[in-house]
Amino acid sequence: MNVLIVFAHPERHSLNGALLDVAVRDLEAQGHKVQVSDLYRLQWKPAVDRSDFPDVGQGDRLKVASASARDFTAGNLTEDVKAEQEKLLWADTVIFQFPLWWFSMPAILKGWIDRVYACGFAYGVGEHNDKRWGDRYGEGKMAGKRAMLVVTTGGWPEHYSARGINGPIDDVLFHITHGMLFYPGFAVLPSFVAYRVDRLNEAQFADVSAQLCSRLRELETASPIAYRNQNGGDYQIPSMELLEGLEKSGETGFSLHVAAP
């Protein structure tokens, strides 16, 4: 299997970097091919701007989605973006590994999403009309591939529990797992989260490494999160609201979009 790891940490000699080494070693030992996009090493440019769209003139008004669609179709996106898109197409599984900063990803990784996820590649895919709202949420160019987050945080697991003040970790990560991974078509595996990473001793690091390796060995077989496919019959079209009666009694919020077991 081909595995792409998109890695976003400013210090390669960090716990996050050590976990990356563990992951690469373990995946290769399983016979997988691994590519790593180390965004800090690549000096990835985070901000979408005019320079991303060569055919938008200096005096022209920049409309990001239409410029992105035009340059993607014409093969005119910048070389750094095209290289990452190629890696995505090559991969069977994509791992996004980052420290949780302010309940989301570091800016450099958000900028990878903002730029690599071109219109026609990750959104604006498929027919859009009142009967069909494109290929997204379970369909799209990433369909057939798997994705997983590997996240480190200084916070305690209790603070991210069902009643914890930060919100449940799966809800905190929903804008990424559902919004950035399931949307372009990935099957999304449950996130791997390492807590309290600022205080790990050697034995605890060995423990976290072992847990990660055990998750990596199930990459091909683990059940993805049961997010509901947009075009699978569960949603009204075009309002894209969940049909009544599909949820557990009293259920609200993000969990509506996960099918009951």
Next chain:
Amino acid sequence: MNVLIVFAHPERHSLNGALLDVAVRDLEAQGHKVQVSDLYRLQWKPAVDRSDFPDVGQGDRLKVASASARDFTAGNLTEDVKAEQEKLLWADTVIFQFPLWWFSMPAILKGWIDRVYACGFAYGVGEHNDKRWGDRYGEGKMAGKRAMLVVTTGGWPEHYSARGINGPIDDVLFHITHGMLFYPGFAVLPSFVAYRVDRLNEAQFADVSAQLCSRLRELETASPIAYRNQNGGDYQIPSMELLEGLEKSGETGFSLHVAAP
């Protein structure tokens, strides 16, 4: 009142830019003082890296939180970051205005949060022990100030409704409103969201502008979202889990952290 608008759109001649003009004009007409941090115009550097921390040597391992705390305390953060921190201290109300990209903020704005929100300034404030987990979630250096998001999206309101496939808009924005604004102490006003902005005609733009102005005139008087203060007695310490029985029957997820009316 002093109002800071942090603006993150790559095209000043966009609908978002036009709404910025409307906002500045209306706020000044009310007698407020306004500063705008236009992040693209400032060519804001998004990625936290080694160059943010002058006292970390080339061979030293970069630990972001401790480097940030040390350089913040010593007044050694970079000039661009110090200038933004000064604006935050000057402001009575802060507005964050941006297009919703991939269910979050553009990378350039996330990079403003990642860099301006130093340790000792926006987190790691106050005493941290088993009895008190710092000044955060309703306390902190931003206490006494108000904040509000002004967000544009191409999506339909139905898609962000209670049962909409994108998730309820207040839950989608929770990692920002609760995680990035309430956390350092802001009182957070309900978000202003303009939907389907790619298709607005002139009359619809006038309508959205009028709605925005009406919200801006209530900046000082509107009730903030009733997020629960961490240190107000609603949470167990140090697990920071909501005490049993405070929520509406059957309530789960992010809404637990909003007090019932």
